[in-house]
Amino acid sequence: MNASDRTPADLLRSALAADPARPLVTFYDDATGERVELSVATFANWVAKTANLLQGDLAAEPGDRLALLLPAHWQSAVWLLACSSVGVVAEVQGDPASADLVVSGPDSLDRARACRGERVALALRPMGGRFPQPPEGFADYAVEVPGQGDRFAPFAPVDPAAPALTVGGVGLTADQLVARAREDAAELGLGPGGRLLTGGSYDTWEGLSAGLFAPLAAGGSVVLCRHLGRLDADALAKRVESERITNTAV
16 A cells, blocks of 8 residues: 555555455355455445535535444445545444434434434445335435445545544544554554454444454455354354455454
8 A cells, every 4th residue: 555645545545546356345244144245446436425425415524523323334334434535533333412413223223313413324234225114314325325426526635634533432533543554454464465354343443443444554355244253163264264364353
């Protein structure tokens, strides 16, 4: 990756320029059997559409705070990079009542209603499916995002020194986030082309780093597994082999 990259959005742009076809995020839900693999290009397209939704329809601006009430999931990763693209501060499991807008999964809708700003809900169904019936008071992400533009340009430049992420009581600017992600990648022994398997939660920096930011910073990819504890040792070993895992953070 480029040494000059100072935001997660910069890292994604560099990954896209280097090899758009390689896998970036492979997601498993071992409670449902779902598997989704997103190349760098496909992931970046989702990020661009989501950033356009965030900046355009939701009128989010740099410095706005977004309460992200989602589990470890490929769509959570998309939202984190979309926030970085716009300059919005992603507050993972943050307080909706004090946030400018909220993004919620199906299990946190009641909590999310405390937000007085824009509210977006994700059904977290396979292949990004929509709610059978949209929850009242929320925009259904799966309905709103497909029509958004495939390319994104921020209305204002994103300041790498501005706050970018809050998770588990840790607040980071964009350049601090990138620096820590690079350090974590080195500690994990993760290099270009590496495949990291993790079943960690997105509720901590360690989980977020292993589940997205460190592989992105290293030029590698992540196999993100939700409900990984449901696999026995044999099934886990088969996954490690089939996904060509080089590193683990289980």
